[in-house]
Amino acid sequence: MTSIPVQTRQFDSRDPVAIHEFLSATYDPKLRLDSRNRFRLTHHRVDAGPFAIATTRQTGHLDIGASTLDGLVLGHTRTARVDRVCNGPVNRFGPGDVFLVTKPEEPCTVRWHPGEVELCVLDLAVLEQVATTAPARRPGRIRFTDLGPADQALARQWRTTTSYVRDVVLNNPSVSAQPLVIGNAARMLAAAALAVFPNTAFTEPTAADRHDASTATLRRAISFMEDFADRDISAADIAAAAGVSLRAVQLAFRRHRGTTPMAYLRRIRLARAHRDLLRADPRQETVSAIASRWGFASHSRFTARYHASYGVPPRETLHA
CATH class of the missing domain: 2.60.120.10 (Jelly Rolls)
Structure with a gap:
């Protein structure tokens, strides 16, 4: 990368x-x-x-x-x-x-x-990645209809998101050098902007989207994610690889896996980080370096997620 x-x-x-x-x-x-x-x-x-x-x-x-x-x-x-x-x-x-x-x-x-x-x-382009639909149904350029946030709770969400990106991602050179981390941060900011400030982004799935949210779509999407987990891919990239709209692939994951495409991708990357921890030489590698390589900017969040999935802290796996 x-x-x-x-x-x-x-x-x-x-x-x-x-x-x-x-x-x-x-x-x-x-x-x-x-x-x-x-x-x-x-x-x-x-x-x-x-x-x-x-x-x-x-x-x-x-x-x-x-x-x-x-x-x-x-x-x-x-x-x-x-x-x-x-x-x-x-x-x-x-x-x-x-x-x-x-x-x-x-x-x-x-x-x-x-x-x-x-x-x-x-x-x-990042906003369009986060909000895009299938090309045939794309509504055109996103318009923001108000200058201020929809409410004060959303204003706090924007402040919290930018603080996280500034303090956890950008203030750590070893983390910010990782393409997956920067790509995740960009989409996090874009998603927050679309959630906080009123706009015309398309959000409701169509009848075609519901029809396309099949197990076949899910299999194509997961296969693509498995093959390209080490790349800076977005939900829009996953939908394009599956040959359906973003709304359809989101609905497919919600319907058949009870999650979102990006959350499923994080599971795959967590498994890859686990594999690297098992193989790594603790004299040459650190938990933070492996975590950031797979897109996890926050060491504490990665540790908590890893412990919840594997029953031990990542440091224990590295030094096993």
Whole structure:
């Protein structure tokens, strides 16, 4: 498997020209920036291929116009107040709020007051992976119908998800170097975005999907997962290999296995990790390295899942 390069970028400046050049190069070549006073901007961003997470703080009052962003940009105000305008009324967000900074390909203006904001930038292809249906029934580009979360419980879900990805995945170089971990994290963020922010993604299975949710579909899907468990595959890839829609393969696993395709894939990968632990030389390998190789970013979660399945902690298997 090819590793996805995870790159960290730091920026700290009081020069308005340098700040504008940095933000334009990082987010939008046509970005407009206006400030009524001098200010300082600090920016810490980790790029992980299909997504990026950044923490940025500034000390002034900035008006920012964005027009050509291709991805979905989601914000979490930590201490700042942000006013967002796009062909309508002003939407105001304060400390603790989560919101859509930009919708795909939709110009907007943001007034950013002093303070800190966390940003998550998602590749649209990941959203489509998570929400796609069969090509003949694909509803087109996903539209988000509101800037804020559906409710506060979902807002907490978004904050929890980004914290996990930032602290457990991206802050651990040995973990973040694994393609399966990065792919899982990207889809986790995409699934959370689709769950938290109202949108038009297709969710209900059709009559054709119910017909296709057969044991034959299940066998084709499992065979593909067994063959490619070491690859960064998505539920959409599994459905395509089985020759049915995503909804059909999800329904097949729920109907015949009482689980989801990705949960079943995690079982396969757990079994592969178990095999590697049995074969490994404890002087050369560690539990964490084997777990992350198979897509498990959190050592504690992997240990708990392994113990529940095999009756012993993974370290005991490694040193047996």
